Each structure stands twice: as structure tokens, then as C-alpha cells.
Amino acid sequence: QKEVEQNSGPLSVPEGAIASLNCTYSDRGSQSFFWYRQYSGKSPELIMSIYSNGDKEDGRFTAQLNKASQYVSLLIRDSQPSDSATYLCAVSTPNDYKLSFGAGTTVTVRA
């Protein structure tokens, strides 16, 4: 079983719709959870971090964490063509000093 798994995608959504991305992780000791966005040919960019159960909103992005279910998600509201990218879920465990990444979900927003 992979440490971090994401819905495989690709995900195609119309402009203005909600894109929903899911991620599960295997290590119950994980405490820090991140979403990175990676445009084609570029490096990953941190867009959201979440540490406690519940929702965290930042602009059009909402991250949701459920540690009991070992599940973290990202919602992109009012999707824009500029949101077209690969979204990477990353998980960190205390004193591990590394990020474990999922394979990524590629999102395409259709104008």
C-alpha cells in the first residue's frame, strides 16, 4: 500500500465549477498535510497546509482533514483556466523531516 494515494484523474471541470480532489494516507502518526500545485514544466508550489480536523479556507481553496478516516481533500471553487495544473497531496510525520507525496491529480478547467 502506498503511503499517500490520490484519486487518479485526470479531472476535467467546466469554468466556474467546483473541483474536488481527494487524498488518503496510511501513517496514522502523520500530523501535517499539504497541497501543492505544479504547473507543467514548473516546480511544486505550496497552496494549502492543514494540521487539525475540519475545514480550512483560503480564497477559492478549501482543505478538509479527517484524521480518523486518514483522509484529506481540496476543493477549488469557481474554477478558472489558470487552475489547470497537477495537484499534489503531501503528508509529513513529526521528526521524519520529509514529505511523502501522492502521485498527483491533473486538473483541466474547460473555458
Next chain:
Amino acid sequence: KAGVTQTPRYLIKTRGQQVTLSCSPISGHRSVSWYQQTPGQGLQFLFEYFSETQRNKGNFPGRFSGRQFSNSRSEMNVSTLELGDSALYLCASSLVSSYGYTFGSGTRLTVV
């Protein structure tokens, strides 16, 4: 504020050669990590350094090594290059690792 700087951006090497990649973290960041990204394996952790000490190492052969200097700059070295080492090598730095990492633009290594 300057970001994470990686040099060079692109490299072409021949099998059997060795290569050294360089990374300058964001000013004040003492934690520096290296990752390998390939289409087949995704992003894989290589190693992490803090105050010149390696705190964790990923599952890579001993041909992959790294170090960190007193100014937090880091280098990674790959010896006896293989075709499968062709990848994007990403350096990331952090003030506190649990707060997430900022990635550099990467070094694209092609082994021929």
C-alpha cells in the same frame, strides 16, 4: 525575498559520469531537502539536512549523496550515472519542516 535557488537548471551527462547539483535555500531556512521527480515514480524523497546534519535519507542507492554547508547551502552528488537517473531534481527549504517546504525551480538532469 529570494526563493530557493538551484543551479544549474539543465544538465546533460553521459552514463558513468558523476554530477553535483547545488541549492541555496531561502535566507534563514536551515532545513534543506532534496527530491527526485520522474513521470513513473513521481516525487521521491532523497535526503534532508539541518545544520549540516543529515536527519533522514530516502531509499536510494549509495551513489546518491549530499551535504550541507555552514551557510545552509546544500549540494547533492550522483556518481556513476545511470540512464534511470534522468529526472528533475528538486531542492526545498523550510524554516520549520512541519510548516511545509518551498521548492526551487529544479535541475533537469538528462543522462545519455
